[in-house]
Amino acid sequence: MAGTLLGRINEQYNQFSETEKKVSTYILNHAELIPNMTTNELATKAGVSEASVIRFAKKIGIGSFKTFKISLAQELAVKEDYITDFSILQKKDSPYEMFQKVVHVNKNAIESTMESLDKKELEKAVDTLKNARKIVFFGIGGSSIAATDALNKFAKLGFEVEFNTDFHYMLSRMPFVNELDVFVAISMSGETKDVLELTRIAQKKGAKVIAITNMNKSPLYKEADIRLATPVVEKDFRIGSITSRMTQLTIVDTLYICIFNLIGEKVLDEYQEARDYVITLRR
Numbered sequence: 001m002a003g004t005l006l007g008r009i010n011e012q013y014n015q016f017s018e019t020e021k022k023v024s025t026y027i028l029n030h031a032e033l034i035p036n037m038t039t040n041e042l043a044t045k046a047g048v049s050e051a052s053v054i055r056f057a058k059k060i061g062i063g064s065f066k067t068f069k070i071s072l073a074q075e076l077a078v079k080e081d082y083i084t085d086f087s088i089l090q091k092k093d094s095p096y097e098m099f100q101k102v103v104h105v106n107k108n109a110i111e112s113t114m115e116s117l118d119k120k121e122l123e124k125a126v127d128t129l130k131n132a133r134k135i136v137f138f139g140i141g142g143s144s145i146a147a148t149d150a151l152n153k154f155a156k157l158g159f160e161v162e163f164n165t166d167f168h169y170m171l172s173r174m175p176f177v178n179e180l181d182v183f184v185a186i187s188m189s190g191e192t193k194d195v196l197e198l199t200r201i202a203q204k205k206g207a208k209v210i211a212i213t214n215m216n217k218s219p220l221y222k223e224a225d226i227r228l229a230t231p232v233v234e235k236d237f238r239i240g241s242i243t244s245r246m247t248q249l250t251i252v253d254t255l256y257i258c259i260f261n262l263i264g265e266k267v268l269d270e271y272q273e274a275r276d277y278v279i280t281l282r283r
Helices: 005-015 018-029 031-036 039-046 050-059 065-077 086-090 095-116 119-130 143-156 167-176 193-204 219-223 243-281
Strands: 134-138 160-162 182-187 208-214 226-230
Touching (some): 005 018, 018 031, 018 039, 031 065, 031 095, 039 050, 050 065, 095 226, 095 243, 119 208, 119 243, 134 143, 134 167, 143 160, 143 243, 167 193, 182 193, 193 208, 193 219, 208 219, 208 243
Parallel strands (some): 134 160, 134 182, 182 208
16 A cells, blocks of 8 residues: 555554544545545544644645545545455444445446456447347356346347356256357356356357456456456455446446347337336236
8 A cells, every 4th residue: 555645644644643643544444435525524524623634635745635535536446445355344334334335336346347348349249149049148146147137138129038047957958059149158257167167068059158257367258259358346255246246237238238229129119018018017
């Protein structure tokens, strides 16, 4: 953390006055919340005056609290900051503070996806999916959420789609896959055995494989025909999939919107018919 704004605060901590220590302690423990705070809100949380917050910003070499917030936001945008690892147990935040942190990391994860996703690979994926006879999705654990979402969305477009969380059921369906089909493999690590096995079978059957996986050159990343890379936003050992799931869902949403933009006019009547069914059956 040396050389960063937070590092500077940490290094100078023992040189601060008692009031400055209150401000710095809150900032160090709740850095993600600061960019969205006013001087009054930070002062209240730290138990100091607004003037003390302004003086603190100047003390560490920043001209104003506004400039401090901008600098901190930029630093956090490139900082590997996890709320899903077990270090979260060291902080006891209020529910609303935790909500703000979740929003912050999810926002950063989605924005980071813009850097990890290759434009040409995305275009290839859209072109491949548009012409598919059948689309098979597969992911397990947290990635199964993205696979389920993709199944529901592409089914609405009229595609023949398939996904089941049962690996053996999916094995029984693979003999019916051919070169006209697309297999979409979803895995954060790219090392999940079941995903890799189905990927290899799909390729042997001639299907195109699109991988939604981290850009860490994993086996899945290397073996796929088309790679939609997600950023590394979580550690492998974590309390649950949060930010990684958001990156996967963002890519699924993008593929869906792109395909709808290309063929939507052909299925508008079906969308309206489905909507009429929903309205008719409402209780």
